[in-house]
């Protein structure tokens with residue numbers, strides 16, 4: 126999957142240590158995973174996300190760089206899952222962004238669409254670079270875990286793709302894809318925005334939602350998490366689909 130190595134072994138989509146951050150009342154069996162397609166079709170999985178495994182990663186990757194990444198992100202992410210104030214220096218932002226990309230890719234392996242939301246080259250790029258591509262964006266947010274059907278939802282993953290067609294000044298049609306993957310764990314929210322073709326540079330504005338959003342990639346100066354809390358599911362829905370209203374978020 127990442128290095129192309131075989132044989133592949135079972136690897137947890139989410140590391141089990143995430144559960145250390147959950148309050149007692151938040152049972153992990155209500156976790157939800159949603160994957161949208163560009164045709165608006167939706168695949169959904171409810172269940173025990175912490176025990177979910179996919180057979181896609183070779184043993185050297187699993188016990189090597191992926192395990193090391195878990196160890197590096199844990200001190201920061203665990204505090205965020207608990208909703209504790211945490212300082213995020215540049216090195217923490219880098220590891221959080223890299224973990225977000227890795228976990229978004231693993232979630233996609235578990236719940237794939239016919240046309241993948243994130244292209245296969247992102248797996249090999251991550252294996253080679255061990256960090257997100259320069260043009261990617263990663264954000265973090267903060268949310269009190271919401272209730273679905275009257276029960277706490279401790280974890281959630283959403284993958285939302287968009288295809289954007291634009292006409293250049295010269296008249297030629299320019300097509301770009303963009304996928305937003307949002308991962309909510311306890312109080313922590315992390316989000317990957319990836320777009321292509323490869324090397325495409327773009328800016329992304331959150332408008333009225335900017336107080337809820339802290340960028341972590343590309344890295345910047347140290348800041349203190351959390352930002353303003355997302356309070357309702359409606360706010361979370363807007364947060365997880367920042368390209369919905371923008372429509373054309375990708376000027377070169």
Ligand SMILES: [Zn+2]
Pocket residue numbers: 126127128129130182183184185186187
């Ligand atoms: Zn491997």
